[in-house]
Amino acid sequence: MLAPEHNSHSLFRAMDMWNHIRRIIQFYDDEEDNESVLIFATLLEEQNFYQKRRCRDSILQGETYVMEILNGHRERCNENFRMYPEVFRTLCSTLKGIGLKDSKFLTVYEQVAIFLLTLSHNQRNRVVAERFQHSTETISRHFHAVLHVVCQLGTHIIAPPDFFVIPNKIRESSRFFPYFKNCVGAIDGTHIPATLPASTQLPFHGRKGYTTQNVMVVCDFDMRFTYVLAGWEGSANDSRILKECIENEAMNFPAPPAGKYYLVDSGYVNKPGYLAPFRGHTYHFQEYRRTRQPRGREEVFNHRHSSLRNIIERCFGLLKMRFAILRAMPPYKFSTQVLIVMACCTLHNFIRNQHQSDDLFYSNNPPQSDGEDDEIVEHVPSAQLREMEQLRNTIADRIWNSL
Template identity: 50%
Template sequence: MADEIKIAEKYRKRRNKRINQVAVAVGGYASLHLCKEPQHTSIYTGKAWVRDVLQGHSTRCYNMFRMEREVFFSLCTELQQHGLTETRNVGIHEMVAMFLNTVGHALSSRMQQERFQHSGETISRHFHNVLLACCRLAMSNIKPKDPTFQHLHSKIQPGGRYWPFFKHAIGAIDGTHISCVVNATDQTKFVNRKGRVTQNVMAVCDWDMCFTFVLAGWEGSAHDARIFDHALTTPSMNFPHPPQGKYYLVDAGYPTPVGYLGPYRRERYHLPDFRRSSALENDNEAFNYLHSSLRSTIERTLEFGRFEQEGSYAEENNDDDGVGSSHIPSSIESSSHMARLRDSIRDQIIHYIRE
């Protein structure tokens, strides 16, 4: 009888323990999903805040979203045409406002949750939806206005300082390093020569200071020549290759196949060097001076120059030590044709100076 009582007591304790475990689980579920305390309860919702900003003084829109009101509405329309759709609780204007306010002021998700009164999941989902729409918008807009490159830009027309030396130049190519945040396991690949975690971005612009091609996402440790090689040899990149007889201006960090004209190496090239001493030491420097002056267009294009000053090294891959793309494995080799063209242009410049 005593043994039976002990066994019954043992089973009763097990049963009570299981009941307690189930009760705790049910209570936890109820508190999380059934009896939740609302977190975002402010009466000033994100939708109301965005409407107030857009209907208020024009400076408020610029300060909050980093663009004029008309540009904001135009961007919303463009993004809708590129696949951005509103949801039941969040409209297009609020989605775009979330995105612009985040990137324009480097705000965290928690700050945006409080500002727009949405959950972290909602903020993240709509941010990435707008980002994807912006990528699609970029693919349809960042391209040459004249795909055939037949139009002669006023900057290199007769009477200008670059005529007739660079009359066939259609744009400039450069790279810049922009700070980025990556996983700890990938940080080593993104550390550049100055020890910063960056991504190496290659861009092409025309003489109107408009980007015609941008390739972002490469590691900061990648050399400009490697990114250049990838852009030119990957059909899916849709790189705007120069037609026969035309060429882009590149710096010493790039190879010079047909269609890409670089400077003379081991000679002065950057404009600040010429400003310190205006006297030309040899004929090659005369070519480098005009080449650098015209190619500097891309460094002044929009915010590209600012990125180079703040988050990168503008001249790090362009050292005048003769180090270029020759030590970088590449399927694109420099062309003797472009070397002869460079010599021909140099001779024209020297002849013009001596006259």
């Protein structure tokens, strides 16, 4: 007898199947063949109507798994979700406060765990579905729900720096103070792999040899992102992206006030508000470390400049180390890929705010540059170029004379 929950629907399906099998039997005259078909029909019926099973039938259901991780050894949470249990709980509480809610079958804890496991280990939907014992549709729906709430959180915690306070990293170091006392942060771009349809790939092919989105980031000297702009094509020039940000008020770029400036590499123009190194001289910090000590006024300036601006390279390295999805982006819609970058930067800031002693912020892994600096394509009035050239020469002279 069929189980009660299958009653009418399953009965009709069984009748249809048997009618189909009878039609098959009519094609067989041999009794042995008829017997084979009947055996096959019996097995098929038992499989489809008498022994139905759930696909996700693990004893360790999603919520049980999450609570086991949170209440177990602290490192288990850090390894799985890339943050410690107290930070995880605070994140869930914060996201609840801005609109994330328990669903009928999933708590906020489980939703956030699904999201973090996907970002941290670049797991596909089917793997996450098996881990949490839900359908792939449920996993995808809740992933996108948390993604949008986290990006909403980003509008609050990715905030401009305090332009009128000298950063501790500069004030407390004789190598940087008072030479760079008016510096408020660093700017650079990084390339994140992008997955796109063949018809739209061409603009996203840059010097990396594969499709990427160029992400421009501003950070302070406490390793917090203060501005993030994602979604530009991989072929876009860093200087062009910055120029667009400055000129387009809708982008809300935190331009420095008069007398203050960001550090930029030689791929940007040395203009008011943006201090670049001397071109044509050794610059990158790693080059000095591998070969020799800086020589001459320009190289000494470049070495100090690179040592201070190195903070943004460390931020990029840490971000990609913590969130594996940024190293090989899955084939989401491109708009979703952009939001994923924003969400990872938001989580980076959240962890920095909640857990200053997180081990990754003090990792000994050297930061990796994205490659050669771009050629400058921006035209700047000569008066502005002379103004920043004079400031750079003044700082270089003061550093050189202090040695």
